Amino acid sequence: MYLLWFDGVDAESDCKPRPASRLVTRQDPVYESHSMEVAASNSLPAFGFLTVVEDELHGFFGGYLVLSELGRPLEFHCSTPVFPSHAQRILYGSTLRSYLLGELIGPVLVEKAKLPVLAVLTDLEEMLSLGLVWQGVLAWVDSGNEANHSPPEATGSPGPVLDLEGYRLAGSSTCCWEPEKLREELTTFVSYVDLAEPFERIREAIREAQRVTEQPAGEADDQTAAA
Structure with missing residues (x-):
């Protein structure tokens, strides 16, 4: 059995800033992800958490974290950054984020994963467009005021909705x-972990990888030796 885990230092080759000024495709190496193997079980109930960190200088970094129902990490992948060109921003207009998140970054990270999950959860509504190119349980975790919820906009049509532990989980059509x-599947998980917390883990892991890659080689080596 295998557990895939992440070490910020070893993720340097995949999470470091890399320009993508041309029109990128899903075959572009900018979407390669990184993982490490340790002991785990494919048969354990697991949930995937998918989000993106946007950086003004480097673009969009994707992260996908698989957790057990006890909230323990089983697998992690992060992508190299996607930086849309000025022309892309003009041509895609308001649909750019939905396209980048749900149709480019999201599918590659989810497809790279080795462990099956009961559901993929995201804290970004635009990621719901992943449902256009990937089949599986996909839900947006919305922490907003439940009284003011509107249907998910990723496809323009309402989908399934679940209110759970102060959050609304919503899907597109x-x-x-x-x-x-x-x-029922999330009952054990939410007794251990707040639904918004895994996304913070992903963001912090991506930021840590960025900090490591931006340090001079000598500094990074010194910190690794000190650890």
């Missing part, structure tokens, strides 16, 4: 899952 079944 392309996300076919049963709210009560998902509630």
